[in-house]
Amino acid sequence: MTAVPSPGQELPAQEFPITRADLVRYAGASGDFNPIHWNERVATSVGLPNVIAHGMYTMATVIRVVTDWAGDPGAVVEYGVRFTRPVVVPDPEGGTLHVSGTVREVRDDGLVDVDLTATVNGQTVLAKARAVVRLPVATAGAS
Amino acid sequence: MSVEASFVGRVYPPTSPYEVGREKIREFADAVGDPNPAYRDPVAARALGHPDVIAPPTFGIVVTMSSGRQVIDDPDLGIDYSRVVHGEQRFVHVRPIRPGDVLQVVVTVEDVRTAAGNDIVSTRADVSTVDGEAVLTAYSTIVARGTA
Numbered sequence: 592m593t594a595v596p597s598p599g600q601e602l603p604a605q606e607f608p609i610t611r612a613d614l615v616r617y618a619g620a621s622g623d624f625n626p627i628h629w630n631e632r633v634a635t636s637v638g639l640p641n642v643i644a645h646g647m648y649t650m651a652t653v654i655r656v657v658t659d660w661a662g663d664p665g666a667v668v669e670y671g672v673r674f675t676r677p678v679v680v681p682d683p684e685g686g687t688l689h690v691s692g693t694v695r696e697v698r699d700d701g702l703v704d705v706d707l708t709a710t711v712n713g714q715t716v717l718a719k720a721r722a723v724v725r726l727p728v729a730t731a732g733a734s
Numbered sequence: 735m736s737v738e739a740s741f742v743g744r745v746y747p748p749t750s751p752y753e754v755g756r757e758k759i760r761e762f763a764d765a766v767g768d769p770n771p772a773y774r775d776p777v778a779a780r781a782l783g784h785p786d787v788i789a790p791p792t793f794g795i796v797v798t799m800s801s802g803r804q805v806i807d808d809p810d811l812g813i814d815y816s817r818v819v820h821g822e823q824r825f826v827h828v829r830p831i832r833p834g835d836v837l838q839v840v841v842t843v844e845d846v847r848t849a850a851g852n853d854i855v856s857t858r859a860d861v862s863t864v865d866g867e868a869v870l871t872a873y874s875t876i877v878a879r880g881t882a
Contacts, residue, residue, distance in 0.1 A: 613767065620758075620765030622799050637816075646820040651766035651792040658791065663782040664772050664830070667791040671824025671873070719822075722791075
């Protein structure tokens with residue numbers, strides 16, 4: 592990555608396909624077995640259009656744009672999102688999450704504020720999606 | 735049934751210690767589809783300056799699951815779990831979670847409010863090692879739809 596980011600710099604955008612199998616696997620790994628994330632009958636019975644992704648699955652996927660850019664996932668010192676729209680995951684076609692990020696500010700202490708945007712079918716699914724990244728120091732000029 | 739505003743400031747007892755496993759970190763990274771070697775390969779993690787592999791930035795949700803249930807399942811608070819959705823989540827890391835960490839969580843109810851017929855509860859979960867080293871803080875807001 593470029594060692595010294597500047598405000599307005601865009602992080603490489605990425606697309607992430609999400610299938611029903613991904614949600615089943617995340618349920619097992621995370622311990623969140625709420626059936627609205629894998630059972631269409633239950634999901635529709637509570638008024639959802641179909642099975643929806645765990646918000647935390649979406650959150651974990653979106654930060655990839657930052658960790659892949661930073662190289663070191665341990666550089667993420669703060670990360671927060673507001674869940675504004677469910678990510679619907681029909682079977683078998685699934686859905687695709689589009690994620691982009693922009694450097695908002697580079698602080699005097701070297702911390703970098705990144706704003707993230709996540710959309711599915713052109714609609715944003717998160718608000719206030721922000722990460723704070725501590726990049727390696729004294730590497731200006733390196734790449 | 736509406737949640738009780740008087741619960742703001744309530745602090746729950748520390749959760750049972752959670753020992754972070756190397757294979758649990760790998761399983762979680764696999765489940766979120768993230769191939770980063772820092773989650774799997776100690777040599778790669780050390781090259782980044784870490785003493786061992788690290789957990790992904792949202793792994794704290796696994797550790798704080800039990801503290802979240804303390805709040806959601808508190809009969810005095812009166813949350814209808816069948817109507818709960820996740821509103822907001824934020825992690826503030828002191829350092830990455832690593833294998834061998836034995837972590838406990840103390841959760842505090844920070845805010846209880848009603849908006850548009852929904853009960854909204856915000857909590858702060860302070861995660862530390864059993865030796866008292868602060869590791870991260872997880873802020874969560876849950877929304878119980880149509881219960882207010």
